[in-house]
Amino acid sequence: xxxxxxxxxxxxxxxxxxxxxxxxxxxxxxxxxxxxxxxxxxxxxxxxxxxxxxxxxxxxxxxxxxxxxxxxxxxxxxxxxxxxxxxxxxxxxxxxxxxxxxxxxxxxxxxxxxxxxxxxxxxxxxxxxxxxxxxxxxxxxxxxxxxxxxxxxxxxxxxxxxxxxxxxxxxxxxxxxxxxxxxxxxxxxxxxxxxxxxxxxxxxxxxxxxxxxxxxxxxxxxxxxxxxxxxxxxxxxxxxxxxxxxxxxxxxxxxxxxxxxxxxxxxxxxxxxxxxxxxxxxxxxxxxxxxxxxxxxxxxxxxxxxxxxxxxxxxxxxxxxxxxxxxxxxxxxxxxxxxxxxxxxxxxxxxxxxxxxxxxxxxxxxxxxxxxxxxxxxxxxxxxxxxxxxxxxxxxxxxxxxxxxxxxxxxxxxxxxxxxxxxxxxxxxxxxxxxxxxxxxxxxxxxxxxxxxxxxxxxxxxxxxxxxxxxxxxxxxxxxxxxxxxxxxxxxxxxxxxxxxxxxxxxxxxxxxxxxxxxxxxxxxxxxxxxxxxxxxxxxxxxxxxxxxxxxxxxxxxxxxxxxxxxxxx
Numbered sequence: 001x002x003x004x005x006x007x008x009x010x011x012x013x014x015x016x017x018x019x020x021x022x023x024x025x026x027x028x029x030x031x032x033x034x035x036x037x038x039x040x041x042x043x044x045x046x047x048x049x050x051x052x053x054x055x056x057x058x059x060x061x062x063x064x065x066x067x068x069x070x071x072x073x074x075x076x077x078x079x080x081x082x083x084x085x086x087x088x089x090x091x092x093x094x095x096x097x098x099x100x101x102x103x104x105x106x107x108x109x110x111x112x113x114x115x116x117x118x119x120x121x122x123x124x125x126x127x128x129x130x131x132x133x134x135x136x137x138x139x140x141x142x143x144x145x146x147x148x149x150x151x152x153x154x155x156x157x158x159x160x161x162x163x164x165x166x167x168x169x170x171x172x173x174x175x176x177x178x179x180x181x182x183x184x185x186x187x188x189x190x191x192x193x194x195x196x197x198x199x200x201x202x203x204x205x206x207x208x209x210x211x212x213x214x215x216x217x218x219x220x221x222x223x224x225x226x227x228x229x230x231x232x233x234x235x236x237x238x239x240x241x242x243x244x245x246x247x248x249x250x251x252x253x254x255x256x257x258x259x260x261x262x263x264x265x266x267x268x269x270x271x272x273x274x275x276x277x278x279x280x281x282x283x284x285x286x287x288x289x290x291x292x293x294x295x296x297x298x299x300x301x302x303x304x305x306x307x308x309x310x311x312x313x314x315x316x317x318x319x320x321x322x323x324x325x326x327x328x329x330x331x332x333x334x335x336x337x338x339x340x341x342x343x344x345x346x347x348x349x350x351x352x353x354x355x356x357x358x359x360x361x362x363x364x365x366x367x368x369x370x371x372x373x374x375x376x377x378x379x380x381x382x383x384x385x386x387x388x389x390x391x392x393x394x395x396x397x398x399x400x401x402x403x404x405x406x407x408x409x410x411x412x413x414x415x416x417x418x419x420x421x422x423x424x425x426x427x428x429x430x431x432x433x434x435x436x437x438x439x440x441x442x443x444x445x446x447x448x449x450x451x452x453x454x455x456x457x458x459x460x461x462x463x464x465x466x467x468x469x470x471x472x473x474x475x476x477x478x479x480x481x482x483x484x485x486x487x488x489x490x491x492x493x494x495x496x497x498x499x500x501x502x503x504x505x506x507x508x509x510x511x512x513x514x515x516x517x518x519x520x521x522x523x524x525x526x527x528x529x530x531x532x533x534x535x536x537x538x539x540x541x542x543x544x545x546x547x548x549x550x551x552x553x554x555x556x557x558x559x560x561x562x563x564x565x566x567x568x569x570x
Contacts, residue, residue: 034472136279471500
């Protein structure tokens with residue numbers, strides 16, 4: 001996006017503020033909690049093995065091709081490892097950088113739009129910081145996964161498309177090339193879904209505007225060639241190196257994942273409604289109100305547009321120019337389509353995970369910023385004020401109570417009192433401030449809650465969360481318990497434990513459930529109470545209990561080639 005003029009009021013201050021918030025929201029506490037779930041340690045390990053093999057084509061896990069996802073995140077993590085060394089926080093640096101690039105793209109685009117409207121003071125900063133402070137963006141920016149890489153590249157692509165379609169310059173085709181280039185990177189991040197989502201947004205926008213030439217104008221052959229030249233080489237190379245790639249990636253992990261529940265991620269059709277609401281915290285209510293208000297406004301504007309089309313008029317210089325008004329109808333319609341299309345698309349999928357709709361999230365805070373820009377000096381309505389303040393206050397209260405929630409235990413009296421007091425103080429302060437200063441203060445007062453909540457989670461909650469949801473502390477315990485190089489196996493353990501230990505110990509973890517029983521002496525990680533079943537599975541060998549890891553209700557056993565005793569002793 002082009003930079004607003006250097007003499008624009010507050011530009012440099014707003015730019016520095018955006019950079020500071022990106023540094024805090026995306027990089028602060030990047031390694032406070034170890035890699036969680038099954039995907040984070042698995043993706044981090046794939047990048048490590050690709051770097052060790054100096055193979056920039058085939059994703060490899062434990063020496064075997066892993067063809068579920070494209071390569072962009074792995075490339076980014078490999079570069080991060082080379083710069084900072086292999087670690088969990090280095091595996092997350094690519095996501096933090098991607099999120100930062102996305103936020104800066106929004107800042108510069110919104111700055112252009114504010115200039116185009118000859119006003120809109122604060123719109124660029126509102127749009128950028130509200131997007132950065134959305135819970136979904138903060139969470140996935142702290143994750144070693146492909147979701148933020150896709151979302152950032154997709155967001156930059158859509159911003160380039162909007163910049164190309166909106167009036168205000170002669171470089172529209174140049175921005176359209178930017179659209180195709182970023183879309184190709186999004187395809188390298190997670191596959192052809194980026195093209196489907198972008199196409200859906202453009203078609204829906206054209207339909208709502210009744211300007212079908214916008215679709216034809218967007219399909220520009222130099223852009224298509226650039227897209228293919230950027231994304232196709234890796235797909236061709238990986239197919240040549242792995243003939244099974246097309247079947248595994250396109251058929252199994254795209255079509256089959258969407259059309260069937262074979263990967264056991266089935267959820268009801270309405271699943272993404274609460275997921276989206278959580279991803280937009282603390283802006284959830286404001287985004288909903290902004291969307292509803294804009295929908296009402298555009299319905300009225302549509303009627304006026306129909307009347308205008310009956311009058312003779314000069315043809316637009318390019319699609320989108322004539323129907324774009326100082327009120328921002330074109331931008332609002334495109335943002336609304338962007339906000340809805342990914343959610344609706346993945347609601348039809350038979351396999352649903354929270355990160356699938358992350359590409360929709362940036363459009364919602366931008367809509368809210370547009371709404372605030374149009375009503376900056378007005379007082380917020382009670383419909384917005386009270387629930388928004390309640391969510392912002394509850395955000396800090398939730399941070400205080402998070403360890404109890406994760407541990408599934410009752411919070412202590414002090415923690416409960418602190419949570420209630422902090423939530424009440426912030427709620428009251430926000431209501432008083434917004435009633436006195438108007439909508440223009442929404443961003444500032446809400447970010448106070450986000451800053452406090454994140455600081456509390458990183459500084460206070462992280463040690464508890466790390467022990468409970470990551471294998472990092474368990475791996476340290478194992479490294480101190482067994483000889484270096486000893487074989488390690490899992491028995492009835494969750495996938496996140498297996499993949500987490502594999503990354504932190506940098507070795508494959510055998511799995512009894514897959515009949516991968518080491519022939520020699522080895523350590524076994526198993527859920528508490530599974531000693532009798534393990535003794536039976538060990539096939540007559542001695543099984544000795546050597547410790548417990550209470551944080552995740554796991555036990556450690558040593559299985560030796562010595563014949564078994566009568567029973568396992570604790």
